[in-house]
Amino acid sequence: GKLGLPTRAVVSYQEVLTLSPGHLPALRALSRLHRAQASWESLIDVLRAEAAVHTDPAERAHALFAVASLWEERLGRPELAADAYQDVLRLVPGHGAALRALERLYVKGSQWKDLVAVHERQVQTAPDAAARVTAYSKLAHLYADRLSEPTLAAQCFEAVLVADPANLAALKGLERLRSADRLIRADIRSRLAA
Numbered sequence: 530g531k532l533g534l535p536t537r538a539v540v541s542y543q544e545v546l547t548l549s550p551g552h553l554p555a556l557r558a559l560s561r562l563h564r565a566q567a568s569w570e571s572l573i574d575v576l577r578a579e580a581a582v583h584t585d586p587a588e589r590a591h592a593l594f595a596v597a598s599l600w601e602e603r604l605g606r607p608e609l610a611a612d613a614y615q616d617v618l619r620l621v622p623g624h625g626a627a628l629r630a631l632e633r634l635y636v637k638g639s640q641w642k643d644l645v646a647v648h649e650r651q652v653q654t655a656p657d658a659a660a661r662v663t664a665y666s667k668l669a670h671l672y673a674d675r676l677s678e679p680t681l682a683a684q685c686f687e688a689v690l691v692a693d694p695a696n697l698a699a700l701k702g703l704e705r706l707r708s709a710d711r712l713i714r715a716d717i718r719s720r721l722a723a
Contacts, residue, residue, distance in 0.1 A: 538562055551582040569603045590620040594627060607634050611643075623654030641675045658692050665689045669702055679706050 539562050545555040556579045563572035573596050580592035597613030600606045611634050617627040628651055635644040648671065651664035669685035672678040683706050689699035 536562065536566075546578075550578075553579070553582060556582065567603075569599050573599055586620040590617045590624060590627075593617050593620070594624070597627070597630065601630065601634070607638060610634060618650065622650065623656070628654075641671060644671060645676070662689050662692050662696065665692075666696075666698060669699070673702065673706060679710065682706055 539559065542555045542559045542562070545552055546559075549555070556575055560572060560575045560579065563569075563575060576592045576596045576599075580589045580596070583589045583592065593613055593616045597610050597617060600613055601610035611631060614627045614631050614634075617624050618631075621627075628647055631647045632644065635641075635647060645668065648664050648668040652661055652668065655661035655664055665685045665688045669682045669689065672682035672685060683703060686699040686703045686706070689696050690703075693699070
């Protein structure tokens with residue numbers, strides 16, 4: 530945040546909150562002031578306090594999503610951002626924006642195991658068949674290309690084909706896995722013969 534003394538307005542809103550900790554109008558006003566002053570850590574504290582006041586999971590998730598975005602975009606702390614996005618998902622399991630944000634962070638950090646969990650959550654909470662197909666496809670490529678798990682990759686491609694029997698990418702993916710499998714089997718046979 531910026532150095533210098535907090536403005537008189539900030540001080541008076543903080544006084545209100547000392548007397549009445551969950552006073553939403555004061556929290557909202559403080560949040561606007563901190564945003565205007567680019568006091569990101571202070572803004573995070575206010576947003577967390579606001580999240581604690583709400584009983585509605587969607588409203589709490591909204592405040593915590595803002596916290597996560599600040600950690601990611603303003604403060605460059607991907608690990609703290611990821612924790613906050615996970616907090617959002619504990620409240621709203623299918624929160625699309627939080628899932629996409631985690632996907633982005635985990636790809637950037639090459640955190641493939643964490644990414645598997647994100648795609649599995651996307652499969653479980655997919656709003657429609659198209660979204661489920663997309664999630665299964667990402668999972669299949671992750672297992673095939675990053676985690677050397679051809680069997681799991683094949684299961685995911687099969688799941689795509691259940692929903693979308695003519696899915697060319699899944700058909701090609703399965704074909705690639707099977708030919709790799711055949712090459713491995715042929716290699717083992719030739720070594721046994723030797």
